[in-house]
Amino acid sequence: MIAPELASGTQAPTLGAADHADPLLPIELLELELSLDGYDGKTDFCETVRVASAKAGGEFLFDLPAEGLMDDCKRIAVLRIPSSNEKMRVVLAVLDHSGTEIRMEAPDPATAHLVRFADAFIKVLERF
Template identity: 65%
Template structure:
């Protein structure tokens, strides 16, 4: 069970936190997902394709990492920060499937919310530098 303090911290995060009331993929991310449609660059071109799509959506590519043990049937996870319609920033995950042929978007959930906390800390470090 998530405490009210933890939920408040998640809601107040500079990254938009994990709001379980929001749909899995908000409308403002549809364009981002469509820009990645038809990807066939394999693992090697994943970061470049996701970075370009994030930039075109006025977002930020934060980092990527191997997906092993975090999300089933995926090879890599890229963590992005994307603007929402209300001018806030939202963290989304971009997943490369196990075959390296398809990219899909996913909102953080209870299995990946630690990535949001890590991304929040990552942003804080960068802002201090």
Template identity: 50%
Template structure:
């Protein structure tokens, strides 16, 4: 008998050069597919998508070179894994302002992730 995989263990293949997203993040990314393409609506679209998956919108700011092909970046906490623990991910508005992609923190965004974690710590103490 073959071992079974849980949704938390399954990753979706991404195009070459992009990291695979766990199933939990796929729903978030799919809910962002309907983005209207207006930069002014980026934060609202990401906030609504985070709510749909039971996550939290933390903040958004100009990307300022924090990620490739990106105009704005938003930090979210979304449930991941079997226990649904909240973890920081980023929603990135592309340079054309027409599409949003979701990424896990990586080497280039590690400082922003640390900032997001500190932001959450401050909010929890209030």
């Protein structure tokens, strides 16, 4: 979840650090995170993320298996959401191994290639 306090009293990383030009957590991302909070694995992951991202003013781009990309999850959905500077920001909706929890993550160096692919994907769609 977004910056929950861990049992040790430390703060978990937030998505704000992903874009140094946009350090604040946009309300749309908070709405997206909250709408995905109740996911129980009984509904389709892609459809759940697609609906939640649309409600937050964002776009579902694509999803793919996480094998070989991230160790601690089953699937990754790549989304674009509005940020405070009126640009769209790429974020990841990650389905855990048990298939019962979706968490939001900012791309990091290990997943930066997904952002590059998403940018290329968007450019191709815009040409159509």
